[in-house]
Amino acid sequence: MSRGCITLVTDFGTSDPYVAAMKGVALSINPELTLVDVSHDVGPHDIAEAAYVLRGVLHYYPAGTIHVVVVDPGVGSERRILAAQVDDQIVLAPDNGFLDLLLDGEQPGRLVNVTNTEYFHHPVSLTFHGRDVFGPVAAHLTLGVDLCEMGHDVDEYVKAEAGMPHRTDEGIEGAVIHVDRFGNLVTNIPKELLRELGDEVRVQVGGEEIVGVDRIYADVPEGHLLALIGSTGMLELSANQVSAADVLGVGRRTTVQVVRDE
Amino acid sequence: MSRGCITLVTDFGTSDPYVAAMKGVALSINPELTLVDVSHDVGPHDIAEAAYVLRGVLHYYPAGTIHVVVVDPGVGSERRILAAQVDDQIVLAPDNGFLDLLLDGEQPGRLVNVTNTEYFHHPVSLTFHGRDVFGPVAAHLTLGVDLCEMGHDVDEYVKAEAGMPHRTDEGIEGAVIHVDRFGNLVTNIPKELLRELGDEVRVQVGGEEIVGVDRIYADVPEGHLLALIGSTGMLELSANQVSAADVLGVGRRTTVQVVRDE
Amino acid sequence: MSRGCITLVTDFGTSDPYVAAMKGVALSINPELTLVDVSHDVGPHDIAEAAYVLRGVLHYYPAGTIHVVVVDPGVGSERRILAAQVDDQIVLAPDNGFLDLLLDGEQPGRLVNVTNTEYFHHPVSLTFHGRDVFGPVAAHLTLGVDLCEMGHDVDEYVKAEAGMPHRTDEGIEGAVIHVDRFGNLVTNIPKELLRELGDEVRVQVGGEEIVGVDRIYADVPEGHLLALIGSTGMLELSANQVSAADVLGVGRRTTVQVVRDE
Numbered sequence: 001m002s003r004g005c006i007t008l009v010t011d012f013g014t015s016d017p018y019v020a021a022m023k024g025v026a027l028s029i030n031p032e033l034t035l036v037d038v039s040h041d042v043g044p045h046d047i048a049e050a051a052y053v054l055r056g057v058l059h060y061y062p063a064g065t066i067h068v069v070v071v072d073p074g075v076g077s078e079r080r081i082l083a084a085q086v087d088d089q090i091v092l093a094p095d096n097g098f099l100d101l102l103l104d105g106e107q108p109g110r111l112v113n114v115t116n117t118e119y120f121h122h123p124v125s126l127t128f129h130g131r132d133v134f135g136p137v138a139a140h141l142t143l144g145v146d147l148c149e150m151g152h153d154v155d156e157y158v159k160a161e162a163g164m165p166h167r168t169d170e171g172i173e174g175a176v177i178h179v180d181r182f183g184n185l186v187t188n189i190p191k192e193l194l195r196e197l198g199d200e201v202r203v204q205v206g207g208e209e210i211v212g213v214d215r216i217y218a219d220v221p222e223g224h225l226l227a228l229i230g231s232t233g234m235l236e237l238s239a240n241q242v243s244a245a246d247v248l249g250v251g252r253r254t255t256v257q258v259v260r261d262e
Numbered sequence: 263m264s265r266g267c268i269t270l271v272t273d274f275g276t277s278d279p280y281v282a283a284m285k286g287v288a289l290s291i292n293p294e295l296t297l298v299d300v301s302h303d304v305g306p307h308d309i310a311e312a313a314y315v316l317r318g319v320l321h322y323y324p325a326g327t328i329h330v331v332v333v334d335p336g337v338g339s340e341r342r343i344l345a346a347q348v349d350d351q352i353v354l355a356p357d358n359g360f361l362d363l364l365l366d367g368e369q370p371g372r373l374v375n376v377t378n379t380e381y382f383h384h385p386v387s388l389t390f391h392g393r394d395v396f397g398p399v400a401a402h403l404t405l406g407v408d409l410c411e412m413g414h415d416v417d418e419y420v421k422a423e424a425g426m427p428h429r430t431d432e433g434i435e436g437a438v439i440h441v442d443r444f445g446n447l448v449t450n451i452p453k454e455l456l457r458e459l460g461d462e463v464r465v466q467v468g469g470e471e472i473v474g475v476d477r478i479y480a481d482v483p484e485g486h487l488l489a490l491i492g493s494t495g496m497l498e499l500s501a502n503q504v505s506a507a508d509v510l511g512v513g514r515r516t517t518v519q520v521v522r523d524e
Numbered sequence: 525m526s527r528g529c530i531t532l533v534t535d536f537g538t539s540d541p542y543v544a545a546m547k548g549v550a551l552s553i554n555p556e557l558t559l560v561d562v563s564h565d566v567g568p569h570d571i572a573e574a575a576y577v578l579r580g581v582l583h584y585y586p587a588g589t590i591h592v593v594v595v596d597p598g599v600g601s602e603r604r605i606l607a608a609q610v611d612d613q614i615v616l617a618p619d620n621g622f623l624d625l626l627l628d629g630e631q632p633g634r635l636v637n638v639t640n641t642e643y644f645h646h647p648v649s650l651t652f653h654g655r656d657v658f659g660p661v662a663a664h665l666t667l668g669v670d671l672c673e674m675g676h677d678v679d680e681y682v683k684a685e686a687g688m689p690h691r692t693d694e695g696i697e698g699a700v701i702h703v704d705r706f707g708n709l710v711t712n713i714p715k716e717l718l719r720e721l722g723d724e725v726r727v728q729v730g731g732e733e734i735v736g737v738d739r740i741y742a743d744v745p746e747g748h749l750l751a752l753i754g755s756t757g758m759l760e761l762s763a764n765q766v767s768a769a770d771v772l773g774v775g776r777r778t779t780v781q782v783v784r785d786e
């Protein structure tokens with residue numbers, strides 16, 4: 001039997017003791033488990049970026065991996081904590097719209113409201129459920145505790161209030177959800193939605209306009225902007241050899257318009 | 263039997279090869295062990311911040327975990343390296359005042375001066391004891407080598423010259439020891455000391471004054487400062503929705519005064 | 525038998541999902557393996573810095589460790605991927621001059637062109653060989669698959685076009701290849717080359733001149749520059765108590781001249 005694997009997505013950063021406290025609680029329950037940091041640099045409370053980051057790794061992990069997401073502005077309130085079976089992976093996250101963004105509104109294979117305090121770390125603090133709930137529940141799941149032991153099945157998760165792209169009269173309105181290390185701007189607009197507009201589009205962002213999508217870097221001179229479909233299937237805005245974020249002077253949450261080029 | 267667990271607190275950062283060199287030496291001795299990064303972003307030589315960070319994780323780890331702290335301005339000098347039994351955990355650190363800050367002056371269950379070069383990595387460099395002493399000694403401890411094999415018991419550790427709060431005529435003088443990712447300012451003033459002043463206090467920092475402690479964020483308008491007791495039991499200064507470090511224009515080592523509000 | 529160990533050097537940063545995707549693919553092949561991050565903060569496409577970072581850890585790891593280097597501007601082109609046996613370690617890297625810088629032109633014990641797609645993750649993308657080639661090949665190697673299964677032996681690797689120091693009429697011209705957390709400037713000039721100039725040298729960098737090498741910090745007043753041989757055997761430029769990078773206003777890739785002091 002495998003030792004069990006937990007991945008972590010948080011907005012905790014790596015200078016504070018928070019992440020290591022979560023790991024200590026989990027290792028105290030299952031000392032054999034493998035812990036992988038996906039990212040702790042998600043923008044504070046930015047569930048759209050957390051969904052983007054997890055989507056980039058989810059299906060590459062061994063079956064039964066527990067993916068823990070602690071981007072949780074509602075900690076201490078009545079928000080639920082959900083465990084979702086997504087194909088052969090399990091995602092543990094606050095019920096704050098994150099799952100809606102991760103799953104694009106689709107239904108997971110199974111959805112459990114995690115309420116069984118037997119699997120929590122006590123005393124349970126008001127402000128640090130990463131350490132007191134997410135970490136220990138994930139560790140127990142790697143030991144083979146069944147989802148049904150964690151609480152009861154539910155039918156629905158909270159819908160995301162923002163962070164989804166939407167159709168407009170002229171095309172699609174979305175937003176930048178992540179700026180990667182090279183200054184590429186990843187948007188929340190998937191290629192499937194983009195295709196509905198047809199082949200001829202213009203992308204408007206930061207006062208600039210880019211004509212056409214899916215060109216390769218070599219198509220434009222150094223320093224010029226281009227739009228393309230990135231490795232996770234989302235519309236990305238880049239600049240040849242330089243940072244698109246710097247060229248445009250924009251960042252996370254900037255609005256992006258795609259319009260038909262008529 | 264468990265595989266053994268080592269946590270690491272250093273001021274090495276994560277862009278240099280230093281941390282990974284330590285890990286390689288440890289894994290060469292015990293290839294089964296689990297390594298956890300607590301923080302490598304401690305301010306250079308800042309033992310007060312290192313103590314804060316380790317205190318946030320220490321008691322959440324499996325019994326027998328070795329916590330290695332390499333914040334060591336005295337490397338290469340005659341300073342000792344101590345292994346301290348703290349409840350069911352072991353802390354391995356230079357004898358430079360760090361243990362005093364970690365333990366608030368209390369005596370550990372056991373205290374050993376680590377001198378047995380048989381457990382070091384040779385040749386021992388003058389400047390990199392993390393790799394040549396701390397890493398290999400910790401790895402041997404995870405294999406079950408007894409503390410008494412590492413050197414000889416001692417009674418005392420070096421007292422911290424600074425970093426402790428102290429009583430003044432008007433109240434307490436302390437300092438900011440850590441700025442977290444959200445710009446909250448963690449001080450070295452524990453809630454027990456604060457309580458000695460009674461319920462009515464004012465906190466002075468960066469030319470500003472905050473009236474009262476232990477209020478919640480919702481008590482003050484957005485952008486306003488407040489004082490509260492954080493999750494590790496220390497006085498923290500925050501601002502509602504924004505960074506207190508930015509609002510006050512202060513950072514690590516800034517003086518904080520708490521005075522009775524008469 | 526050991527569980528297997530993989531170390532990672534990339535220019536991916538730690539905010540993007542790229543590193544964790546690589547790890548997921550590797551863990552899906554060998555769930556028991558130990559993964560160690562050396563650095564993901566290598567300058568984009570900077571193979572000289574990657575070589576410096578790996579050289580600092582290579583020989584401290586257990587025999588049979590696989591060191592994966594993904595600093596790969598040529599991804600998607602015809603560049604080869606090589607597995608090199610270096611003493612009892614294996615290095616897996618793109619054939620872009622990196623191995624020349626790592627090995628200082630010397631021949632590895634064995635050199636294999638990795639072409640066997642049976643060990644790749646499919647479909648193999650054009651842009652993310654870290655996830656689709658390097659990760660899975662490394663994981664299979666930790667399981668005991670022999671190098672000869674991965675492709676065929678070759679004799680030569682690509683020579684580095686830049687990044688090596690060279691002799692000039694007056695002495696040696698090199699460059700800064702890494703700025704460490706404390707602002708020390710690590711150059712690509714090894715102590716062996718430096719010795720060829722004799723004991724009396726001057727170092728010219730950023731419009732300043734430093735007389736003599738291998739002095740210790742205490743030899744110069746606070747804030748003053750000095751040149752010394754660092755823990756990895758390279759010429760380093762430092763400043764007593766402060767950042768040499770700040771004092772000089774220079775960084776990675778800055779030219780460094782060493783001339784005889786006549």
